[in-house]
Amino acid sequence: MIIKTAKRLLSSSALFCSPRNLMSTNNYIKRVSIEGNIAVGKSTFARLLQNACPDWDVIAEPVSKWQNVDQTPPTASSPQPCTSNLLEMMYRDPKRWSYTFQSFSCMSRLRTQLQPLPDTLLRSRGGAVRVYERSVYSDRYIFALNMFALGCINSTEWAVYQDWHSFLIEQFGHRVQLEGIIYLRASPQMCLERLNRRARVEEQEIELDYLEKLHTRHEDWLINKTTTLHFEQLMKVPVLVLDAEVAFEQNPEVQDCLLSKVRDFLSQL
Ligand SMILES: Nc1ncnc2c1ncn2[C@@H]1O[C@H](COP(=O)(O)OP(=O)(O)OP(=O)(O)O)[C@@H](O)[C@H]1O
Numbered sequence: 001m002i003i004k005t006a007k008r009l010l011s012s013s014a015l016f017c018s019p020r021n022l023m024s025t026n027n028y029i030k031r032v033s034i035e036g037n038i039a040v041g042k043s044t045f046a047r048l049l050q051n052a053c054p055d056w057d058v059i060a061e062p063v064s065k066w067q068n069v070d071q072t073p074p075t076a077s078s079p080q081p082c083t084s085n086l087l088e089m090m091y092r093d094p095k096r097w098s099y100t101f102q103s104f105s106c107m108s109r110l111r112t113q114l115q116p117l118p119d120t121l122l123r124s125r126g127g128a129v130r131v132y133e134r135s136v137y138s139d140r141y142i143f144a145l146n147m148f149a150l151g152c153i154n155s156t157e158w159a160v161y162q163d164w165h166s167f168l169i170e171q172f173g174h175r176v177q178l179e180g181i182i183y184l185r186a187s188p189q190m191c192l193e194r195l196n197r198r199a200r201v202e203e204q205e206i207e208l209d210y211l212e213k214l215h216t217r218h219e220d221w222l223i224n225k226t227t228t229l230h231f232e233q234l235m236k237v238p239v240l241v242l243d244a245e246v247a248f249e250q251n252p253e254v255q256d257c258l259l260s261k262v263r264d265f266l267s268q269l
């Protein structure tokens, strides 16, 4: 009877409905987002986490969706799907495309955060962990807010964005909450260096000033706590700050140190 009930709970979205995401008496799902400036190393760190903790469900930021927005479904007469690169459009003409970009990025993040848990995660012993690269919260409190401050989103667009963002987050409630945030922190200069080394074509025009503004947004939200937030639970989410200035990619000792900080953090959530 208990097993049947647990199976039903695990296989349904009821999993997300209780205040602490109860999976069974001793088992919780812990959802954590990795936040940080552009090119600080979130994807690299996410891959490191996935390799070190194969039981965890680590979900990448849906950048390729933004680079390939389907315009029309393929038909018999035109079998090649026609796509546009919204990331490139946003960087090329931010005043024209920032609102469109934020609505699409936020929707894609929401979809990601609402994805049902895979069976492997549900079976994991000692509690399930899901890690997202960024979240619906950084969409608003880092990027959209910054675009508004820069005048790339006008006040009507900002009011509309905030209205539907608040409505959706309130409607989905526990299903889109986070139990923790990992903040990868490095200087904007270091991020620019990594960004240039990575050389993503859409990002060629990004300047230090833009990364400095985004850095300040992260600091205000996650360290100084001066950003005005609109969700009570978000104000209380614990934040683990990791020094991402160090080159951890080729350094197993630094990797082990970072991983143990993450494990300790998760064990306390
Ligand atoms: N700790 C590190 N030390 C040195 N280089 C790094 C480090 N972390 C990442 N890199 C390199 O920096 C570049 C950017 O890393 P990555 O793509 O992981 O950044 P990101 O934070 O996911 O970027 P975005 O904000 O665009 O999603 C890559 O070339 C990666 O190899």
Ligand SMILES: Nc1nc(=O)c2ncn([C@H]3C[C@H](O)[C@@H](CO)O3)c2[nH]1
Residues within 6 Å of the ligand: 038, 061, 063, 087, 090, 101, 102, 105, 138, 139, 143, 144, 147, 203
């Ligand atoms: N304007 C804007 N709003 C977002 O919500 C957002 N999220 C990510 N990005 C940019 C940063 C990297 O170039 C690239 C990959 O992270 O996409 C964003 N840009």
